[in-house]
Amino acid sequence: MTRASSPDRRRFLTAGTVALGAAASAMVWLPGTARAAEGTLPDGLFGLGIASGDPLPDGIVLWTRLAPDPLNGGGMPERVVEVEWEIAEDERLRRTVRRGVAPARPEYGHSVHVDVRGLRPDRAYWYRFRAGGQLSDTGRTRTAPHAHARNGFLRVALASCQNWQHGYFTPYADMVEQDPDFVLFVGDYIYESTPSSAGPRRHEGTGEPVTLEQYRNRYAQYRSDPDLLRLHAGAPWVVTFDDHEVDNDWAGEVPQDPDKQSHDAFVARLAAAFQAYYEHMPVRATAIPSGPHIQMYRRLEFGRLVRLNVLDTRQFRSDQATTPAGAESPSMTMLGAEQKAWLLDGMLDSPARWNLVASQIMMAETDILPGEGKLWYYDAWDGYQVERNALLERFADVRNPVVLSGDRHLTMISDLRTDYSDPGSEVVGAEFVGTSISSNGDQDQAAFHAQWDPLMADNPHWKFIDAHRGYHLFDIHRDGIDAQVRVVDTVVRPQAVPSTVARLRVDNGRPGVELA
Known part of the structure; x- marks a missing residue:
């Protein structure tokens, strides 16, 4: 890729993710249907952070998961929640190039995978999500070079x-x-190991994860690491x-x-593990598991x-x-x-x-x-x-x-x-x-x-x-x-x-x- 070390880019990477918490300034990109549902969801929807992945010359996958009670299954109501997203050419998200609404479905742990297309190759973009009147941090991602680009880095x-x-x-x-x-x-x-007090940190739960909820809780714990959160928000994976x-x-x-x-028990465990993996990774819909199988x-x-x-x-x-x-x-x-x-x-x-x-x-x-x-x-x-x-x-x-x-x-x-x-x-x-x-x-x-x-x-x-x-x-x-x-x-x-x-x-x- 052709790299541009602009002051704005460097400020984003060294300062970490940028939380733009002023709801009033964000209202310009929110449809009225989504605003009507604000205030009905628990606080802390975006505690698991945001991420992007699998860059294409014209596209990127944007990810988040709504989980106000992350170590106890997620804490979301058993209904579909509309999550608004936008992606822009600048850190303040003033030059928006794409926006939309994606469903966070309970059957996928209220995770969101947005496969954005129509972007320009080999350039930085900034993105964020909103649901229930709450705004996520702002993430930074990058598209791949043009398919025929021969030079670069x-x-x-x-x-x-x-x-x-x-x-x-x-x-x-x-x-x-x-x-x-x-x-x-x-x-x-x-x-997947059981909790132990021998190291500096201890796994949640009481044993190895086997069920879908147990795997979700383990992923949620890992995604609470601040350095991991910051890197997911700073570059595509x-x-x-x-x-x-x-x-x-x-x-x-x-x-x-x-x-x-x-x-039979292990096949059921595979299905649970693969679904939790998909729910927490910035991958395309081609990776939605089919029982104990996933296309990776x-x-x-x-x-x-x-x-x-x-x-x-x-x-x-x-x-x-x-x-x-x-x-x-x-x-x-x-x-x-x-x-x-x-x-x-x-x-x-x-x-x-x-x-x-x-x-x-x-x-x-x-x-x-x-x-x-x-x-x-x-x-x-x-x-x-x-x-x-x-x-x-x-x-x-x-x-x-x-x-x-x-x-x-x-x-x-x-x-x-x-x-x-x-x-x-x-x-x-x-x-x-x-x-x-x-x-x-x-x-x-x-x-x-x-x-x-x-x-x-x-x-x-x-x-x-x-x-x-x-x-x-x-x-x-x-x-x-x-x-x-x-x-x-x-x-x-x-x-x-x-x-x-x-x-x-x-x-x-x-x-x-x-x-x-």
Whole structure:
């Protein structure tokens, strides 16, 4: 995207969301039908904030959810509520370009998803909502470049794994200051774990969420984090889920512990979890769940600079292997045949300079057995060796493939190779496994390196590893990608000091990644 660092833009990003509370000044954009219903709803409708997502050259999704009693199901009456929205070209919303009324329906938790079209490409917009005489904060978003735009610049922030009980979401405060064009979140937005008093914060409820209301309450708690609220209001997000939005290490319709969760019970849990996910994410109507299924893999274009392929590595996968022989079985699939064909077709036929893949779990090998032999984590792509290796062979024919992953709660940046049993095999791409926002808390760095540094010799494709909390920041140009590993000194307190612990570079036409 072409970036404009205007004083108005910077003031918005550094000051946080702007609450325009003067109802009288807002009345000019409110239809009389909506005004007639004012005063009939509880206070605090917009406590879960606002968000935008999935930018197109001419459109964006605007999101909010009415929830005056967020930790107790939402607290809304069992009726449809009209919510007014507007989007404008200026921060004060004087140059409105689109406005309308959207229904907040009880069957979707009174969430609102507005798929705005007719916008101009590659530019900033400001938006807000109103219902029951209450006005939301003002959010800022941005559209994607024109489909045929060849030049420009894109700044992307990669995030994942935010465990409420392990710490505050302090990396987001720094992310706001870095002003990304969009945030790519690759999974574990919530954790389904039971409440514990061992960390700095405690989960709501009394056990793991299973019902729709319980999942709604867990999402509502996470969305009360002030740094998360501010970032959602400051930039569009592109999201996908991993396992903890449902159940740890689930695969297809198989739970982590099938001896404790029957198939029917887990299918009902999937349906509840997917609906709560849709209700709290700025995604299009294509993601409205159908029972225990949700359409999450999709493709977004950012001119001719970037094609982003967002994967779903949970719904279509085989149950995890338990042995090395199982991991090498040709019957094992992570993506399913349809999604795999979709991914390869989209990458091989891509007109973009950079072909990004958002994969919830790590694609490069992690051999955790020092010396002879190999031992893998079976929940990652290492547990699906034949399919992974076949994909990497095809990556040799793809222009500038780069995989962006999460899950590991550490930074692990690697070359992608066609054969990890041969250190001299062809390098076909790069992978950035982003660290967590808060999961694992403030980790002991000395202990981490004592455990992991001895494994570097068995994993020569690793270029950089680290265990601080934080995120990755990418500046994408036509000639290369400049990456920063941004970290914070703590997540056990609400404020933190950010820094860059590593800079890396991917050059156009040269597969792999190097320390800068």
